[in-house]
Amino acid sequence: MSADTTQQAGKPTGPRQTPLHSVHSALGASFTDFGGWDMPLKYGSELAEHRAVRDAAGIFDLSHMGEVRVTGAEAAAFLDFALLATYSTMKVGKAKYGVIVDESAGIIDDLITYRMADEEYLVVPNASNTPAVAAALAERAEQFRSAGTADAGSVDLEVRDESGDTALIAVQGPAAEAILLATQDDAGARAGIEDLKYYAWAPLTVSGIDVMLARTGYTGEDGFELYLPNPQAVSLWEALTAAGEGHGLVPAGLAARDSLRLEAGMPLYGNELSRQTTPIDAGLGRMVTAALKNKSEFWARAALEQLAGTEPARVLAGLTSEGRRAARAGAVVSVDGSEVGTVTSGQPSPTLGHPIALAYLDSAAAEPGTAVSVDIRGKANDFTVTALPFYSRKQD
Structure with missing residues (x-):
């Protein structure tokens, strides 16, 4: 089939x-x-x-996940240009978590990239975002070719969507x-x-x-x-x-x-990540700092430079409750009656036995240990800001 x-x-x-x-x-x-x-x-x-x-x-x-293969002598330099992280320094056999952003530094998708060979990478985007990621990489490849040489056709680079x-x-x-x-x-x-x-x-x-x-x-x-x-x-x-x-x-x-x-405190695109969130909002500020320090020209550099010196209005944080009612996406988070954030994901934790949630909170309210209130079906419920992840597996 x-x-x-x-x-x-x-x-x-x-x-x-x-x-x-x-x-x-x-x-x-x-x-x-x-x-x-x-x-x-x-x-x-x-x-x-x-x-x-x-x-x-x-x-x-x-x-349903996507697979986009990037090959050619310029593959490493191209990915450094097109994506936020640095891929030219990766060793063959390794993988790296990263994001692809738009011109305003909004997150198009988070993805994993594998270095398959010296001149070959496999980029794995999320299912719903595969068309957007494949299109963005193809468009950026054309810009990379044009910027690199007067004869764009001589640039050794191919972007191929193998998802199907x-x-x-x-x-x-x-x-x-x-x-x-x-x-x-x-x-x-x-x-x-x-x-x-x-x-x-x-x-x-x-x-x-x-x-x-x-x-x-x-x-x-x-x-x-x-x-x-x-x-x-x-x-x-x-x-x-x-x-x-x-x-x-x-x-x-x-x-x-x-x-x-x-x-495990892992973000889901469409909940914690979107074009309305930047890598800094999502807790990936170190990735931005590294890119600005280690790379020259790359996609959305100007927008990220502007963001690098600012504090995000809201940051991603964890919430837990000793009660029984779980907060769902969209629930309002408050402190002393004033709104300080919004839940992005939430449900009872089968492993921990109590409700957990991810939320974007005002920086002042995001310190672990902060007591907050979450509106669940019109009623205030007590939650506490908690460091992520909620659960960590036992190491051998």
Whole structure:
């Protein structure tokens, strides 16, 4: 099944389906439209899926995420120009978290970029933002070519959107490494999995399928992401599921993914990040400082220079409550009756047993320990500003 089974004659007839859609249907998944994709929300109990990832492992279909490959002798210099972080100093085999901003320094998306080779990178944007990111990179590539030489055609640079051809499966949780090891008989391959560091990648073969194995994650747990061509996605899912037998592996949907990332204090585009927020607002000021110090010309430099010397009106902070009612996105946060912020994400924490939330707060009210009030359905509820993350996994 292709990733475009709901499209006919080039015209969308509904949300797109990943190459694993039939697998999710067979597992009894409940689906939701997420970023224009028909994605599994949950397979049964979202609470059970959340707890499985914290205690054992969950397997996620992330094939809705984008993949944009940047190649050529000028690839490193181009990414330094087009994105906020510095990519020319990355080592092959490493990954880096970063953002792409517009001319006003508003965040178009947050993304992970892998250095595949000296002249090759893979940029992974969020599903709903993939068209915008791919278009921005293509447009900036043209500007980079024109600025670099009188003969723009001589610049060795290619930007290629491979999102429609690429599947992505994640295995997250404390048993994730054991599950990946269970797919391997070769001692060298097993050592490669064990030695793979956080925010790094390596090639791997699983049941005869060649994959790009990355170790990043969006759950606060150890885990892996496996990139591969669409036609082999079902076979890989089945192989990983078989390897997970005895390790507590369960399929997990978007609902669990959201509660897991919230506990880990990780921002979600559309909630904590948007074109109305800058990297400084989102707590990425050090990334801005490094870019201004280490790079000459890059996208939105002038706007970021203006912001660098100012304090943001509001900053991203965590909130917790000893009560039972959870704050939801849009809830007003107050101190002594005066509004000081707005909740961007919130729900009960399955792991911690009490409500948690992310909110943009006035800087004066964002100090951990500050008592605040959150309006939940017209009633004031007590919360406390808390340092992030809410939850951190136990390190070996």
